[in-house]
Amino acid sequence: MSIRVVVADDQELVRSGFAMILEAQPDIEVVAEAGDGSQAVRAVAQHTPDVLLLDIRMPGMDGLEAARLVCAQSGCRVVMLTTFDLDEYVYEALYAGASGFLLKDVRRDDLVHAVRVVAAGDSLLAPSVTRRLVADIVSRRRTAAQESPAAARDRLAVLTAREEETLRLLARGLTNAEIAADFVVSDHTVKTHVSNVLSKLGLRDRVQAVICAYETGLVVPGTD
Structure with missing residues (x-):
């Protein structure tokens, strides 16, 4: 098709x-x-x-x-x-x-x-410039809104520990294959974790997942 x-x-x-x-x-x-x-x-x-x-x-x-x-x-x-x-x-x-x-x-x-x-x-998400853009705008908006980091992290309470770690690795720009290697699981299992993250957090795709990871403080701009 x-x-x-x-x-x-x-x-x-x-x-x-x-x-x-x-x-x-x-x-x-x-x-x-x-x-x-x-x-x-x-x-x-x-x-x-x-x-x-x-x-x-x-x-x-x-x-x-x-x-x-x-x-x-x-x-x-x-x-x-x-x-x-x-x-x-x-x-x-x-x-x-x-x-x-x-x-x-x-x-x-x-x-x-x-x-x-x-x-x-x-x-x-592969180009490093995209990750810098995401980190920069999230930093600006969090500062402007003066959002509490604790309140932001509450958004992640619906995730399991493995799903939260999946989100963290997504924000670092890892592919499904790289995440699978890190977890020592199959690509299919990682796809399930990614799908669960997007569904539970109401996110459209991986770009929005990365933004969410920065907004909630799960990943800090300037760190890897």
């Missing part, structure tokens, strides 16, 4: 370029293109894609608002496209429910890999 993708970018050359790269893959189908956020939201509703590649900066409804709507209204996974690796909007995109982000100068192979990874239910 093909991975269904919508590409949304107000720059036609960028949009068509990404679409051509993805369409060349035997397991990926670009079902629609969109030039702004409103078109992207309508395209997702009409075509029910697996993945939406969504530019953050667009006229009219921007990518951030479109991401909020798509993530709230569908199971489509959103990957934000940005020109700047430290774009302030990237922070908000993660909170909106995006599964990660890509720079627009992404290499062909990395673009294809990202779509496959996100479609499989994973998130774009």
